[in-house]
Amino acid sequence: xxxxxxxxxxxxxxxxxxxxxxxxxxxxxxxxxxxxxxxxxxxxxxxxxxxxxxxxxxxxxxxxxxxxxxxxxxxxxxxxxxxxxxxxxxxxxxxxxxxxxxxxxxxxxxxxxxxx
Amino acid sequence: xxxxxxxxxxxxxxxxxxxxxxxxxxxxxxxxxxxxxxxxxxxxxxxxxxxxxxxxxxxxxxxxxxxxxxxxxxxxxxxxxxxxxxxxxxxxxxxxxxxxxxxxxxxxxxxxxxx
Numbered sequence: 001x002x003x004x005x006x007x008x009x010x011x012x013x014x015x016x017x018x019x020x021x022x023x024x025x026x027x028x029x030x031x032x033x034x035x036x037x038x039x040x041x042x043x044x045x046x047x048x049x050x051x052x053x054x055x056x057x058x059x060x061x062x063x064x065x066x067x068x069x070x071x072x073x074x075x076x077x078x079x080x081x082x083x084x085x086x087x088x089x090x091x092x093x094x095x096x097x098x099x100x101x102x103x104x105x106x107x108x109x110x111x112x113x114x115x116x
Numbered sequence: 117x118x119x120x121x122x123x124x125x126x127x128x129x130x131x132x133x134x135x136x137x138x139x140x141x142x143x144x145x146x147x148x149x150x151x152x153x154x155x156x157x158x159x160x161x162x163x164x165x166x167x168x169x170x171x172x173x174x175x176x177x178x179x180x181x182x183x184x185x186x187x188x189x190x191x192x193x194x195x196x197x198x199x200x201x202x203x204x205x206x207x208x209x210x211x212x213x214x215x216x217x218x219x220x221x222x223x224x225x226x227x228x229x230x231x
Contacts, residue, residue, distance in 0.1 A: 014153075020206065033218075033219075040125075040223060042207065042222055042224050043207065043221040044221075048218065049205075062209040067163055088159065092161075094217045096217065103149060103166070103211055104151070104163055105151075105163070105203065105217065105219055107153075108160065109158065109159050111158075
């Protein structure tokens with residue numbers, strides 16, 4: 001089974017703090033994604049990565065950055081957390097190529113971040 | 117532009133009722149994929165089904181069935197004889213099918229199944 005692990009289920013931070021959200025997948029997937037989920041808005045893509053050290057902005061990248069130094073790990077960074085970044089953050093991964101599991105995104109359990 | 121609309125924000129049913137969750141999509145691509153995910157209270161999105169744009173066959177998996185109609189750009193999900201464990205938020209999503217595999221999600225439908 002594919003496993004996507006997010007390092008924290010719940011996180012409370014102060015305004016202005018630098019926050020790291022970590023995500024690790026164990027299936028050698030090429031692509032990894034970070035979403036935020038807010039009531040009434042569904043999931044919105046923040047950033048994604050299609051290879052080590054490669055990244056692309058999603059729909060709402062402002063206030064965020066990412067890092068992918070190893071294939072299995074994709075980190076989301078809030079350089080200076082603000083209250084409007086209080087949200088549920090979900091990480092996902094998928095493989096490219098052929099086969100039944102192609103382009104199916106597998107998700108972690110999510111990190112609920114509160115910025116006070 | 118690509119878009120997924122789930123017009124039903126919340127649905128409440130009584131156990132054993134059948135329920136249909138609607139999904140309407142917009143895309144200019146000829147090759148695309150449609151997905152349904154379930155998000156139980158634990159928070160993790162669970163993959164339910166993927167359908168590609170060239171396969172309009174309906175699919176049944178146990179109590180779950182999906183109706184894909186390109187003519188109306190819809191990919192609806194029916195749960196037959198609902199159970200309390202079906203209570204969750206259900207998301208419909210669209211992928212353009214390129215190498216990046218990006219998904220565009222609808223806003224989700226919260227299904228509450230009452231005992």
